[in-house]
Amino acid sequence: MDDNTSTRVTPHIASVSMWEGNLGDIYPPDGGSQQAKDVIDALEGAGIPCCLVGVAALKYFGAARISEDWTICVPTEQLSAASSVLQSQSTHELCAPRHPYPESLYHTFPLFKLKGSVAWIQLVPSSDCHFECTPSNFERSHKGLPYARLDIFAQSLLDTYDLVDLVDLVDGMDLSPEWGIENLQLDGTVDVAWAERKNEAIRASVPLTDSSCLLELNAAPWGRRETWEGIVGSKQSRIGPEIPKEFWATRFRPKGDQDPRLPRGEGAFDSLKDMKYSGDPGNYDVVVVNWDQVAET
Numbered sequence: 001m002d003d004n005t006s007t008r009v010t011p012h013i014a015s016v017s018m019w020e021g022n023l024g025d026i027y028p029p030d031g032g033s034q035q036a037k038d039v040i041d042a043l044e045g046a047g048i049p050c051c052l053v054g055v056a057a058l059k060y061f062g063a064a065r066i067s068e069d070w071t072i073c074v075p076t077e078q079l080s081a082a083s084s085v086l087q088s089q090s091t092h093e094l095c096a097p098r099h100p101y102p103e104s105l106y107h108t109f110p111l112f113k114l115k116g117s118v119a120w121i122q123l124v125p126s127s128d129c130h131f132e133c134t135p136s137n138f139e140r141s142h143k144g145l146p147y148a149r150l151d152i153f154a155q156s157l158l159d160t161y162d163l164v165d166l167v168d169l170v171d172g173m174d175l176s177p178e179w180g181i182e183n184l185q186l187d188g189t190v191d192v193a194w195a196e197r198k199n200e201a202i203r204a205s206v207p208l209t210d211s212s213c214l215l216e217l218n219a220a221p222w223g224r225r226e227t228w229e230g231i232v233g234s235k236q237s238r239i240g241p242e243i244p245k246e247f248w249a250t251r252f253r254p255k256g257d258q259d260p261r262l263p264r265g266e267g268a269f270d271s272l273k274d275m276k277y278s279g280d281p282g283n284y285d286v287v288v289v290n291w292d293q294v295a296e297t
Contacts, residue, residue, distance in 0.1 A: 025118045027068075032119035036070040037145055039086065039121055043074065046085045050074045051138045051146040053129050053153070054122070058165060060147050062172030062252050062260030069120045073148065075133045076125035083110040083123060091115055100206050103162075103217045105198065108205050130156040130194060142263045151183040158224055161190045161217070163231070167238070170231050171250040172260060177232050186225040195219040 028035060036052070043050045052060070054071030074082040086092050092112040100107045105128055112121040126133035131152050138146040148156070150173065157166040169175070180186060199216040206212050235250045249255045 025116060027118050028114070032068065032070060032114065032117065033143060033145065035091070035114050035117070035119055036072075036121070037143070038091070039070070039089075040072065040146060042085055042089060043072070043082055046081065048074055048078045048082050048085065049133055049135055049138075050082070051133065051148050053124065053148050054165075057147050057153060058168050058172060060141060060145075060261060061150065061153070061169055062174075063168035064172075064252050065168060068118050069122050071122045071124055073124050073126055073129045073133050076127040079109070079123060079125045086110070086112050086121065086123070092121065095120070100202075100215055102215050104215075105201055105205065108201075128198075130160050130191065139261075141261065154180075155184050158184065158228060159191045160194065161222055161227070163227075166227075167231055168252075171235055171238060171252045174235070174249050174253045174257075175232055177229060180228045180232060184224075184228065186228055189221040189223055190227070192219055192221050 036056070040050055040052075050072050052070065053073045054069065055065045055067035056070050058065045059067075072082075083094075087094055091114060093115055095111045095113050097107045098111065106122060106124065109125070109128075110123045112123075114120070129148070131137055131148065135146075137149050137152045139149045140146055147153070154166070154169055154175070156162075157169060195217045196219050199219060202215050202217075203212070206215060236245060239245050239248055239251045243251060247254055249257070253260070
């Protein structure tokens with residue numbers, strides 16, 4: 001596993017684009033997945049293994065997250081080479097760094113914008129993702145996009161104590177305590193040394209002020225097993241009052257739903273059609289669904 005979380009790229013800014021987008025930009029028809037695949041194909045063609053992480057991976061694993069970013073993990077030692085590959089493409093432009101935000105070093109890594117579109121490619125080193133970026137740690141979607149393998153992704157979020165993303169992953173995949181026992185390393189604590197190294201890198205990347213400490217990670221030695229059990233044991237409590245719990249296993253997954261990684265074909269939502277619930281329908285925000293139309297998406 002990589003342990004150099006302080007590796008950063010400070011590229012020459014060939015062009016500067018506000019990350020919110022430019023006047024006249026359009027949203028890619030497929031959310032940018034084809035453009036992301038083109039970038040991944042270029043990186044793999046240059047001998048650079050890579051996989052999708054971040055919000056893109058959470059969406060793949062069933063979480064209802066929204067982002068115009070495609071975050072691509074590459075081996076730490078090949079981050080500069082990956083940036084050069086993207087700079088050589090006429091379809092992307094290198095952007096100025098984003099502003100720092102808590103628990104992140106993304107402002108120190110290469111960011112690219114798809115020209116004419118509201119879509120970005122964020123490159124991150126594997127040391128920041130806390131796993132080895134090698135094909136054996138990837139899984140492919142039905143569209144051929146490489147993602148961090150489910151167990152690898154879950155372990156990385158647990159070890160880095162990324163509770164927001166770990167909760168969304170658990171709810172997106174409806175993971176159980178037993179799944180964690182079978183697939184994760186739950187003994188010991190989260191990776192405190194990794195958090196301390198990342199905090200050092202954060203401090204080195206921003207002006208030190210009275211409030212800059214708010215950008216740093218929590219470096220406490222939280223127990224992995226207790227953290228995992230607390231998250232998977234509270235899935236039902238995260239279902240809001242607007243969703244009938246009779247129908248939903250988690251806030252993202254209907255009971256009996258298929259694996260979200262599979263393509264949504266005909267009958268994908270049949271599990272909801274025959275469900276009956278008790279109580280006053282007025283207690284819920286009722287949504288009328290055209291099932292024939294949904295099955296086509």
